[in-house]
Amino acid sequence: EDQVTQSPEALRLQEGESSSLNCSYTVSGLRGLFWYRQDPGKGPEFLFTLYSAGEEKEKERLKATLTKKESFLHITAPKPEDSATYLCAVQEWDNAGNMLTFGGGTRLMVKP
Amino acid sequence: DTEVTQTPKHLVMGMTNKKSLKCEQHMGHRAMYWYKQKAKKPPELMFVYSYEKLSINESVPSRFSPECPNSSLLNLHLHALQPEDSALYLCASIQGDMGAGGATGELFFGEGSRLTVL
Numbered sequence: 001e002d003q004v005t006q007s008p009e010a011l012r013l014q015e016g017e018s019s020s021l022n023c024s025y026t027v028s029g030l031r032g033l034f035w036y037r038q039d040p041g042k043g044p045e046f047l048f049t050l051y052s053a054g055e056e057k058e059k060e061r062l063k064a065t066l067t068k069k070e071s072f073l074h075i076t077a078p079k080p081e082d083s084a085t086y087l088c089a090v091q092e093w094d095n096a097g098n099m100l101t102f103g104g105g106t107r108l109m110v111k112p
Numbered sequence: 113d114t115e116v117t118q119t120p121k122h123l124v125m126g127m128t129n130k131k132s133l134k135c136e137q138h139m140g141h142r143a144m145y146w147y148k149q150k151a152k153k154p155p156e157l158m159f160v161y162s163y164e165k166l167s168i169n170e171s172v173p174s175r176f177s178p179e180c181p182n183s184s185l186l187n188l189h190l191h192a193l194q195p196e197d198s199a200l201y202l203c204a205s206i207q208g209d210m211g212a213g214g215a216t217g218e219l220f221f222g223e224g225s226r227l228t229v230l
Contacts, residue, residue: 034218043116043202043221044155087154100219102154 004090006103013110016077021106023088024070033071034100035064036087044087047073078110115139118203118222125193126230133188133225135203144186145219146178147202155202161186193229200224 007022025033032051036044048057050066057064061082063074073086085107089100116137125131135144143162147155160167161180175197177189186203204219 041200041224041226043204043224044219046218046220049218089154099157099160102156104154105152107152 004088004101004103006086006088006106008106009104010107011109013075013078013108015079015110015112018074018076018078020075021073021086021108022070023073023103025088025090025103026069027090027092027101029093031091031093033066034089034091035071035073036089038085038087038105040085047086075108078108080110080112083108083110116203116205116220116222118201118225120225121223122226122228124228124230125190127193127195129193130189130191132190133201133203133227135186135188135222136184137203137205137220138184139205139207139220140183141205141207141220142183143206144180145204145206146186146188147204147221149200149202149224159188190227193227195229198227198229200226 004025011019013019032049034049035047037047038044047059048064050057050064050071053066053068055066061076061078065072071088075082085105087102087105089102091100116135119134123131143160145160146158148158149155158169158172158176159178175192179187179189202224203222206219
């Protein structure tokens with residue numbers, strides 16, 4: 001069964017304390033891996049798409065990387081406004097290509 | 113501000129009521145989605161409309177009924193819901209048909225409709 005697992009479930013950081021969030025996946029054929037940010041009571045906001053192992057994307061303090069088994073979202077010198085739930089999702093090359101499988105998310109809390 | 117608009121933002125209904133959630137986008141996207149999200153859980157796909165084709169998630173009870181009046185509008189009709197159906201209902205859209213290789217998974221989400229069933 002295809003799975004997307006995120007760790008840790010929750011992460012508390014001090015402002016400026018860099019860290020990484022993990023998304024591991026087992027799918028038969030990866031078409032794309034996506035990172036979203038979700039604030040409480042809001043819809044997810046798209047951050048990055050990664051297609052192949054070795055690919056990296058950056059946006060402000062965030063950097064996403066991809067291997068054949070997992071993706072990391074690196075947060076450099078986070079600020080309190082980076083506090084949110086970060087979701088990863090995978091899309092597969094199969095007949096159900098119109099579906100994304102989401103991981104459980106990592107709740108990030110950055111304290112000033 | 114999100115370009116996918118959902119109404120109402122909050123809805124409280126009894127188990128015998130009939131209500132509807134509405135979603136609208138004017139980005140010219142050809143696929144629209146309904147997701148259900150419980151607290152501290154990831155979004156779960158309910159329905160997809162893509163180029164006027166409906167893909168149904170088989171685990172969705174019949175008390176949820178989607179409707180796509182045109183390519184910009186998506187409704188979710190609710191009838192005889194249960195308290196466990198209380199959740200955040202998210203609408204999303206994408207430019208192409210993900211199943212046809214025309215899209216990359218970048219979903220644009222609305223802010224959601226918070227549903228409480230008493």
